[in-house]
Amino acid sequence: MTAVGLRERKKEKTRLAILDAALDLFLEQGYESTTVDQIAGAVEISPRTFFRYFTSKDHLVLWFHDHGEGIMLETLESRPQDEPPFTALMHALRAVLSDMEGSTPEDSERFLKLRRLLDEHPHLVGQSVARGAxxxxxxxxxxxxxxxxxxxxxxxxxxxxxxxxxxxxxxFECPRRVGTVPEITGRMAETIELAERSLRPGWDV
Incomplete structure (x- = not known):
C-alpha cells in the first residue's frame, strides 16, 4: 500500500464516519435541529475539517446523488460512440444497479437511512429533485x-x-414501500427492462 493509497483510505474512512454520524443525528433529533458542530463533535473532528469533506449539511443528504452521478457519467463516456443514446444510458443505469448490488452491509444501511430521512422530512425531497435535475x-x-x-x-x-x-x-418509488436494497435494485432492473420493451428501436436517433 503506497502512502497515497493510505491517505485516500483514511480520507474515505473519515468521510464515511461523518456521513454515518450525520444520518444518525438527523434521524434521532431531526434534520433542522442538527448542526454541523454537533456532527463534527460526534466524529471528534473540527467543523473546519468537516468542510473539507462536505460543503454543507445539505450536501450530506445528497451524497447518493453525487455517487450515482459519477458512475453514470463515467459509464456513459466509456460506451461506444455509435451506440444508440438510450441504450448507452441504460448501461449507465445498470452500472448504478451493479454498484448497489455490490455494496457492503454498511453502504446498504446508509442508503436505507437516507430513504427514511427523506420520508420523514419531505422538504428535503425538493433538494433531492433539484440535485437530480x-x-x-x-x-x-x-x-x-x-x-x-x-x-x-x-x-x-x-x-x-x-x-x-x-x-x-x-x-425506486413503485411500489412505495422502501424494502431492502436487493428489493429496490430488483424493481429497478424490472423497470429498465420494461422501458426497453416499450420503446420502438431507433426512436432516439
Missing part, C-alpha cells in the same frame, strides 16, 4: 455531444435523458 443536465450534454447536437437547442437529447431517469425514479 443537475445530473440530468450533465447527462443531456453528453448525449447531445454523441448526437452532434447543441445541448441548449436539442430537445431530443433532453427527452432521451428524461425517459431514462424516469425509469430510475419509477424503479
Amino acid at each position: 443537475e445530473t440530468e443536465r450533465r447527462l443531456a450534454e453528453l448525449i447531445a455531444a454523441r448526437r452532434g447536437a447543441d445541448p441548449d437547442e436539442d430537445q431530443l437529447s433532453h427527452l432521451i435523458v428524461a425517459f431514462a431517469m424516469s425509469t430510475m425514479r419509477v424503479g
